[in-house]
Amino acid sequence: MSLVPTWSRAAGGSPAVLAIADSAPRAHLSAKMLGDLPDSGGAMGLAVLRSADTPSPARIRAALEGTRHAGRRIPLLTVGQVRRLIRRRRPDAVLLNCSGPHVEALSWSSRSFLRRYRPVVASSLPVPALPASEGEWMHRSRVDLVVAHSHREVDEYTTLGEKLGLRGRVGLASLFPERGERSGPGARKRIVFAARPGQPAGALGCEALLSTLSELATDRPDLEVVLHVGEEGHPELMGVRQSMVESGRVSQVSPVVESGPLHEQFERARGLAALGSLPVLAAVAAQVPALVLTDFGVGWDQGNTVFEGSGLFGDLKDLRACRFHKPNDSWGEQNHFHSTSDDDWVAHLYELCARATGGLL
Known part of the structure; x- marks a missing residue:
């Protein structure tokens, strides 16, 4: 299997985003978040971190059903291979949807590659992530954008981040589509x-x-x-x-x-x-x-x-x-069922990418 995720830079100079997940549910979340990006068919890549708890390829495939990555072969990369991939491909942003220790290890290296190259580093909180945890924040202390999944999480992690003196922003991303009436015939017993x-x-x-x-x-x-x-x-x-x-x-x-x-x-x-x-x-x-x-x-x-x-x-x-x-x-x-129109993580991500391009991060 190729070590390079499906990848192409979108027309119009849209930022290229590489997502790294370390479990099947986080791979699903990563694919969903990549699908939220404008021109999402272009500037993106997805890989799964190889570790002691690496999900099987079958579980990854099942998790990606219903997303734009359904049917694609997702590479399994070690930490070292992820670092080399970022050095080689130089994405504008790296989305680390991983456990806290993995986020900490990869965010440190992602911000330390080359003086003239500095990707934006984003990371989703676990679901659910309340009450706000100092440990989760400290694992993401070198992350530029922490992605929460409810208004309450945004408020609590923003307040905690200010208390801890951390500079990362907190943005909002929906977990679920907006709810409609329950459908489907048949008895529910x-x-x-x-x-x-x-x-x-x-x-x-x-x-x-x-x-x-x-x-x-x-x-x-x-x-x-x-x-x-x-x-x-x-x-x-x-x-x-x-x-x-x-x-x-x-x-x-x-x-x-x-x-x-x-x-x-x-x-x-x-x-x-x-x-x-x-x-x-x-x-x-x-x-x-x-x-x-x-x-x-x-x-x-x-x-x-x-x-x-x-x-x-x-x-x-x-x-x-x-x-x-x-x-x-x-x-x-x-708590997780806000209107999708409230989501602002993509706007934060693109603004940070623009700042990184100008050397302002």
Whole structure:
């Protein structure tokens, strides 16, 4: 495979942007952000960083479905190969959609190549990124443009950056298209719990969750109760489940265990429950009523602080009673569901590129 991403400089001198991701979800985000650029069919490139957690080519391909990079072969590059690629191609901007340590390593080298060449360095925050974290900011201390995905994140990270004395700007980029009415025929009788690795933590938490799902499936045979373990699986949860099956505390066949892309569950879903984070945001974007469980805590580790004030918080009793909700409109406008016309990250990026060309960065 070529080490050079699909690349061409767009007509009219539009800035050339190289995006580097280190996971399948971040590759999807990078492709979406490249698609937001004017003349996006031209001045862009996308590569995935090779590391201990490099996603498989199949997962990368699946993540890029529905974007302009669908079907393209995306190169896997080491840190050294990324640095050499930037030296050789000299993009106007480098978009680092990676974990904090990878952003820190690559942003340092991207700003230290050559005296006469200095690309603009941008980086997206993790999703969700609240409460604002000094650690996330410090990993991006040498980044020119930090990209947030909600008005609330922009406000909190701007305030924190000023407090820390950091010079980077904070821009806004949408995660989801603007929501319309939910479409698709057919009965919606599926109750989905979206499990993610490490959540809930510990055997007791897993047992409480699995017992609730099993009881719901027994009490409501008219519903299809699904335990969705994602594309990565959930070894701890499945290990606890197997022990409970062997001891006769839960059924082998209910709840149904499924994997694969979460969005495939939405068409038939009556409601989705999770501890927080992206599954709930994805459900809200798809107009699926949701429930954010608070039995296992509220905080950064659970990824559910962002849902404070949304009207989505509840507990296992609510799950068993199928009490799902849609979020408050005012919460949505401040947290990931703003109008796409509010996005300003591209304007910030192009202004910074112009300043870099003039030697003003």
